[in-house]
């Protein structure tokens with residue numbers, strides 16, 4: 470193992486291993502990892518399929534410097550660290566690196582934190598920044614994708630993505646589409662297998678528009694549509710069908726670049742209890758726009774969507790508002806809180822949303838009784854009817870931290886739900902499950918599920934490979950690390966053949 474401390478910390482590692490004894494986002498599995506580590510040949514229990522030739526890249530939140538207000542630190546504000554599990558010939562190696570964003574480099578150079586978080590409201594105005602510094606800190610902690618043969622890490626407040634070396638994860642620079650977009654680009658682009666395009670959107674809350682675009686595999690823009698946005702809706706993800714880009718807007722508003730929000734220590738979010746939920750459909754080719762109203766809830770992530778006659782079926786995870794009409798300080802109660810505290814929001818749930826284009830209506834149905842997040846499909850069926858959804862979730866007995874305790878496979882055809890807890894004590898904490906199709910697959914679930922799990926007994930993580938058709942059976946491989954991978958958000962399997 471090569472174990473290289475990262476560049477000197479702004480304030481050094483925490484004395485006691487903790488910066489806060491009360492903030493759950495700085496403790497246990499969430500405690501930051503300061504070392505950049507390379508492991509050549511990981512211990513494998515079981516057998517890694519030799520067909521797998523590529524890397525699982527994961528983005529995680531990993532705060533580098535002691536926050537100015539540790540009690541207010543939010544999980545979403547941690548510096549981005551990317552973890553790569555490289556698989557070839559049945560062997561697995563690993564490395565992790567911070568994404569060297571402008572904000573991280575400036576804080577290192579200054580020897581102290583300079584930026585407020587976007588979500589964790591401190592109530593303290595941000596310090597004066599050096600000339601040319603970005604106004605808010607991009608942390609590139611949300612997702613990692615491949616485009617144009619490159620590995621790109623991403624946040625959702627920039628007009629570019631961060632270009633990483635696929636092997637050692639060095640930050641090589643910004644991938645900015647030649648400066649074409651003047652908007653905050655999503656960290657949730659999706660791939661349309663029917664057209665072989667990447668679809669994405671960008672938001673601009675100074676000029677109040679949303680733009681949607683598609684890209685060829687080489688990263689060239691293949692279409693671009695744009696429309697006005699009447700509200701500063703918080704939008705973290707979108708979904709698409711053959712003909713539409715689809716957005717759901719709930720009660721949250723966001724304005725990271727506002728003069729009274731992040732730089733004043735007030736957080737970027739606000740909560741609008743009295744407004745209806747809205748659905749925005751943008752035609753992919755013509756840019757024609759249709760707005761619908763629905764009851765207000767927050768769509769967190771989308772599994773998939775498809776057209777069925779006059780209807781559009783959308784499967785998603787949703788955070789419901791438990792106290793309709795309540796006025797909530799969103800800076801204190803972000804939905805999806807993984808803490809065991811009273812909250813005006815539900816935990817995340819699996820919902821089916823049906824848009825009826827003939828009646829201009831939206832209906833909602835909750836699926837199952839379990840908690841569910843980080844939904845992923847077999848991406849080969851996106852935009853068309855799917856049968857299966859995979860997700861992280863909570864299932865009885867619920868964990869005490871509102872975190873996850875299982876992976877879930879839901880069969881929309883039969884209604885069957887399967888749970889994988891990995892241990893009978895329900896204490897392992899899984900991350901997002903990534904589906905990887907077997908070459909020449911004969912069914913939608915003929916492939917593997919790759920996910921990183923945290924084991925509190927070892928204070929360490931492991932990559933677990935499940936056969937998707939034996940979802941609740943014994944894993945086919947457990948690949949052990951000696952250190953934890955702090956829980957993060959998203960990532961992707963990138964085959965070696967997809968990289969230059």
Ligand SMILES: [Fe+2]
Pocket residue numbers: 611657705706770958959
């Ligand atoms: Fe996300």
